[in-house]
Amino acid sequence: MPTVPIRSLPGFYEPFSSISHLLGAGVFAILGVILLQEARGHRGRMVCLGVYVFSTVFLLSMSGVYHMLQEGSTARAVLGRLDFAAIFVLIAGTHTPIQWLFFRGPARWLTLVVMWSAVATGVTLFSVYYEDVPPALGTAVFLLLGWFAGVCGLIVWKRLGTARIRLLIAGGVTYSVGAILLGLQWPTVVPGVIGFHELWHIAVLGAMAMHWRFFYHFARSGSDTAEVLLTSTATDS
Template sequence: MEIQPIPGFTHPVSSLTHLIGAGVFALLAFPLWRRCLGCRLCQVTSAVFSFTIVLLLSMSGVYHLLATTGTAHEVLARLDHAAIFALIAGSFTPLQPLFFRSVWGRWGMLALVWTLALLGIVLKVIFFQDIPEILGLSLYLGLGWLGLGSGIALARRYGLRFIAPLLWGGLAYTLGAVADFARWPVLIPGVVGPHEVMHVGVLIGIGCFWWFFYRHMADVVTLPAATADYAGAPRGKTTAIPQPRSTDKAY
C-alpha cells in the first residue's frame, strides 16, 4: 500500500508515532532509573534498556520522514533495522542479571543474546539489500523469542501473572511484525497500513516491557536474602515480587 506523504513526512503515521514515542520513553527513562536507586546494577541495565528504546524509535522516526531516495535514506534504513537488534538485546539486559541466579542465567544468556544481536547488526548493515525479508523477520523473532526460556523459568518461580507484561509485549512485537510481512491489514488506505500497525505494535511491546521493569525494579533493590546476592541488593528486606516456590531451581 502506498502511503500519502504530507509536507516534511514521507510516511507520516510511521514517523510521528515513533518520534513521539522516542520523546515519551526518553522522559520515562528518568522514573525508571529512579526506581533503581540503591542498586547500581539496576541503574546501569535500566539505562541500557532506555537507550536502546530511544535509539530505535528515533532512528525509525527520522527514517520514515525522509524521502525514499538518496544516501540519507539508505543509511537510516540500515540504522533502523540494526536498531531492532539493539532493542531486543537491550530488553534482555535488565532481565537476565537482575532476575536470575546462576552464572548462565545472568551472564551467559545475556552474552549470547548480545553476541547474536551484534552479528545481526553486522549482517543488516553490510548485506542490507541481499537479506530476504523472511530471513530478516526470522532473525528478529528468533532472537526475541529466545527469551521464552527465561519467561518459562520466571513463570515457574513466580507464577504466570508475574511475566504477563513480558508475554503481552512479545505478542505485540510478533503480531506487528507478521502484519507488516503479510501486508495486512489496511485500516485507512493511504494513511494507516500494515507498516503503521507494526509501529503501534512496537510501541505496545516497548510499553509492556517498560511497565514490567518499572513495576519490579524497586522490588529487585529490596529482594530478600535468598536472592539478594545475585541482585546486588541489601539483605533482609521485603519485596512485592512473589516468593519463589521451594521446589524451584536457580536458572
C-alpha cells in the same frame, strides 16, 4: 493483493510511522528517567535498566528519522541500516534486565554473552547486505531472536506465575503479532494512511509500554525480591 501507497506530507515521507515513533522517543526518554529513579541505590539495576532505556529511545529515534526520509535517498539508506541495527539492540536491550533481575551466575552472564554476540553478528551482516535482505527474512530473524529470549521468560514464568509476568508475556505477544502482520503485509486499515507497517509501529509502542511497566514494578529501590526469586532453582530440584 497490492498494497496501497502511504500518502506523504511535506518533510514526512511516511507520516504516521515517523511522527508516532519520534513522539514515542520523547515519551520513552521521560519514562526512562522515571524508571531509573526507581532503581536508585542499586548500581546493577540502574545499569541494566539503562541499557533498556537506551535501546527504546535509540530504536524510536532511528525509526522516526528513517521514515521521514524520501525513498531512494542516500540518507534513507544510511538510516535504514541504523533502523535495522536498532531493532537488534532493542531485542537484547529488553532481555538484559530480565537476565540481570531474575538470574545469577552463568545463567545470567552466559545468556547475555550469547544474546549480545548474536546481536553484534546480526547488525554486521544486515548492515553489509542491507540491500539484499528480503523483508520476510529480517522479520523471521527478529522473531527468532526475540523468542530465544522468550525461553528465559518461561523460566521466570515458572517461578513467578502468570499474574506477575503477564505484562512481559503480553509485550512479547504484541511484538510477535505486529511482526507477523508486517511479514504478511496485511491489513490496510485506512488506505494511504495506516497500513500493515503502521500497525507494526503501533505494536512496538504498545509492547514497549507493557515492558516498561513490568520493569518499573521490579525496579523499586530497596526491594531485592526480583533478584532472589530464582536463586533457589538449584535447591528446588
